[in-house]
Amino acid sequence: MTETVAVIEGDGVGREVVPVAVDVLDAVGEFSFVHAEAGDAVAERTGDPLPSATYETVADADATLFGAAGETAADVILPLREAVGSFVNVRPARAYPGVDALRPETDVVFLRENTEGVYSGHEDRLSDDLSTLTRVTTTSASERLAEFAVEFAPEGFHIAHKANVMRETDGRFRDAVQRVADAHDVATEEVLMDAFATRLPLDPASFDVVVCPNLAGDVLSDLAAGLVGGLGLLPSANIGPENALFEPVHGTAPDIAGEGIANPAATVLSAAMLLEHLGYDEDGTRVREAVESVLADGPRTPDLGGDASTGGVGDAILGRL
Amino acid sequence: MTETVAVIEGDGVGREVVPVAVDVLDAVGEFSFVHAEAGDAVAERTGDPLPSATYETVADADATLFGAAGETAADVILPLREAVGSFVNVRPARAYPGVDALRPETDVVFLRENTEGVYSGHEDRLSDDLSTLTRVTTTSASERLAEFAVEFAPEGFHIAHKANVMRETDGRFRDAVQRVADAHDVATEEVLMDAFATRLPLDPASFDVVVCPNLAGDVLSDLAAGLVGGLGLLPSANIGPENALFEPVHGTAPDIAGEGIANPAATVLSAAMLLEHLGYDEDGTRVREAVESVLADGPRTPDLGGDASTGGVGDAILGRL
Numbered sequence: 001m002t003e004t005v006a007v008i009e010g011d012g013v014g015r016e017v018v019p020v021a022v023d024v025l026d027a028v029g030e031f032s033f034v035h036a037e038a039g040d041a042v043a044e045r046t047g048d049p050l051p052s053a054t055y056e057t058v059a060d061a062d063a064t065l066f067g068a069a070g071e072t073a074a075d076v077i078l079p080l081r082e083a084v085g086s087f088v089n090v091r092p093a094r095a096y097p098g099v100d101a102l103r104p105e106t107d108v109v110f111l112r113e114n115t116e117g118v119y120s121g122h123e124d125r126l127s128d129d130l131s132t133l134t135r136v137t138t139t140s141a142s143e144r145l146a147e148f149a150v151e152f153a154p155e156g157f158h159i160a161h162k163a164n165v166m167r168e169t170d171g172r173f174r175d176a177v178q179r180v181a182d183a184h185d186v187a188t189e190e191v192l193m194d195a196f197a198t199r200l201p202l203d204p205a206s207f208d209v210v211v212c213p214n215l216a217g218d219v220l221s222d223l224a225a226g227l228v229g230g231l232g233l234l235p236s237a238n239i240g241p242e243n244a245l246f247e248p249v250h251g252t253a254p255d256i257a258g259e260g261i262a263n264p265a266a267t268v269l270s271a272a273m274l275l276e277h278l279g280y281d282e283d284g285t286r287v288r289e290a291v292e293s294v295l296a297d298g299p300r301t302p303d304l305g306g307d308a309s310t311g312g313v314g315d316a317i318l319g320r321l
Numbered sequence: 322m323t324e325t326v327a328v329i330e331g332d333g334v335g336r337e338v339v340p341v342a343v344d345v346l347d348a349v350g351e352f353s354f355v356h357a358e359a360g361d362a363v364a365e366r367t368g369d370p371l372p373s374a375t376y377e378t379v380a381d382a383d384a385t386l387f388g389a390a391g392e393t394a395a396d397v398i399l400p401l402r403e404a405v406g407s408f409v410n411v412r413p414a415r416a417y418p419g420v421d422a423l424r425p426e427t428d429v430v431f432l433r434e435n436t437e438g439v440y441s442g443h444e445d446r447l448s449d450d451l452s453t454l455t456r457v458t459t460t461s462a463s464e465r466l467a468e469f470a471v472e473f474a475p476e477g478f479h480i481a482h483k484a485n486v487m488r489e490t491d492g493r494f495r496d497a498v499q500r501v502a503d504a505h506d507v508a509t510e511e512v513l514m515d516a517f518a519t520r521l522p523l524d525p526a527s528f529d530v531v532v533c534p535n536l537a538g539d540v541l542s543d544l545a546a547g548l549v550g551g552l553g554l555l556p557s558a559n560i561g562p563e564n565a566l567f568e569p570v571h572g573t574a575p576d577i578a579g580e581g582i583a584n585p586a587a588t589v590l591s592a593a594m595l596l597e598h599l600g601y602d603e604d605g606t607r608v609r610e611a612v613e614s615v616l617a618d619g620p621r622t623p624d625l626g627g628d629a630s631t632g633g634v635g636d637a638i639l640g641r642l
């Protein structure tokens with residue numbers, strides 16, 4: 001069977017790095033690619049950053065590869081996560097041999113709840129002075145994330161939360177995750193999200209897999225990105241029950257967009273996660289190893305101190321597959 | 322006039338480090354100290370971690386020096402911040418010469434909103450599956466923080482927020498802070514809190530003063546603590562209109578509590594902030610310089626690789642005043 005992969009380049013460097021990742025997917029497998037638009041450019045033209053045709057394409061595809069969107073990022077990525085019913089955002093953060101990192105020992109995977117918390121977005125303007133946001137936590141979403149976590153990390157994981165302040169909501173989250181873990185005999189350790197932010201830079205090796213509510217996962221995984229050398233290398237997966245969406249953690253990088261020097265590594269690594277998700281584990285591994293090999297001694301884009309182009313790095317990756 | 326300083330040792334190492342800071346205050350000024358209880362120990366004895374007498378003592382004092390509380394921390398510190406009507410939590414994070422730090426260039430002061438956000442704590446259990454937390458943002462609290470910020474940082478500051486997701490609430494916060502800054506011709510720069518978490522480790526020198534909502538300030542300042550070598554050195558001030566409360570950022574450190582080896586630096590630096598807040602700027606500077614001098618070449622507690630006791634470090638600080 002030929003799987004359908006929706007491809008959304010989006011804005012900025014998304015247009016430069018996604019084609020590289022598509023070439024890589026094309027080189028290792030047989031996919032039917034469907035291109036779709038989203039982001040600032042299409043919003044400028046049509047008034048809508050996420051045309052319904054794009055939403056449908058993503059909802060129907062077996063997997064989606066997404067680049068980045070500019071100002072409209074939240075209007076694009078949050079509905080697209082919904083389009084695949086994504087209940088978990090998987091964000092591995094690790095340092096690569098040969099790449100400068102503040103904390104090369106970092107090797108952490110964040111499993112971020114991907115549907116609720118402050119992201120479900122019920123905000124109200126109650127008066128000229130006062131606005132509220134209703135943060136939502138359900139046992140069902142927490143348990144679903146936990147079911148994924150126990151499969152992903154049978155050797156155990158941390159739960160980062162702020163249940164000492166958000167007792168009822170983060171308390172519910174923590175209790176639900178712990179209950180599922182206990183039922184599967186998977187060990188968990190709690191850590192307050194503020195304490196985690198202190199400890200990760202001091203002792204990254206003490207964390208392996210970290211399960212968090214939505215906003216905590218956003219901020220703490222971006223912190224980990226800073227420890228491994230920036231966002232340029234971090235892939236991510238938004239996993240749903242039927243399909244999934246893969247995206248680099250970086251944004252549109254307006255400062256370098258259009259110059260053809262963006263690092264395609266994060267997007268190609270996202271494509272590797274896509275391959276694994278579709279069951280092509282060996283191909284995923286091949287792609288990841290090719291990227292690692294190029295990062296170690298191949299041509300480098302300027303963010304890593306080299307002077308290679310996006311295409312130059314892409315060719316090197318293709319050459320090492 | 323002799324100002325009244327309420328003193329709450331609390332639990333764990335609070336009992337060891339607070340007396341050192343009181344000795345320092347006593348050495349440089351004339352204060353009338355009023356001792357009060359809060360925390361796990363008094364909760365165990367009386368069922369109440371924060372006796373109303375303690376609350377009143379703090380509300381009536383000109384300033385309070387607080388150590389740390391254990392399991393009951395949130396039940397103690399959140400009402401005490403309220404007791405002084407604290408609208409801003411000032412958290413300086415800097416590296417000290419002679420102290421190992423991941424990022425010695427770090428020198429950032431966080432001005433954390435101290436009354437609302439997720440901390441105002443309206444949580445509801447709506448069903449067996451669902452709980453909500455109502456996050457509150459007011460223009461008045463945001464403006465009040467901003468009035469403080471423009472005085473504190475006339476040369477400009479960053480505003481860290483997540484208004485791309487929390488549009489109405491963090492949007493209100495950002496807009497209010499910017500409006501006040503604009504009216505005072507103070508420059509501001511926005512940064513998303515997740516992007517801040519990536520950038521601070523990579524380039525700490527690009528940040529100086531950072532104004533944030535309550536939980537963002539909690540997490541991001543704790544991240545900065547990790548970059549300067551841990552919580553052992555970080556003081557903080559909870560400033561209200563009439564009085565204020567000063568506390569080290571660290572907790573009760575149960576692993577070393579009772580051994581007499583806790584580092585008193587953060588609490589003595591908190592006492593220096595107390596002195597400055599009461600108008601004794603020169604004394605505050607003297608105390609800070611004495612701590613810095615001891616950190617640079619004096620006796621060290623084990624957290625900094627030495628084998629001195631809390632009292633030994635305290636005596637060294639007193640000796641260098």
Ligand SMILES: CC(C)[C@H](C(=O)O)[C@@H](O)C(=O)O
Pocket residue numbers: 073074077078218485486515
């Ligand atoms: C663009 C934004 C809405 C998004 C988020 O907060 O989830 C981004 O920061 C991310 O982490 O993918």
Ligand SMILES: CC(C)[C@H](C(=O)O)[C@@H](O)C(=O)O
Pocket residue numbers: 164165194394395398399539
């Ligand atoms: C103990 C806890 C409630 C508190 C907070 O979240 O404010 C602590 O983390 C702090 O930062 O002082």
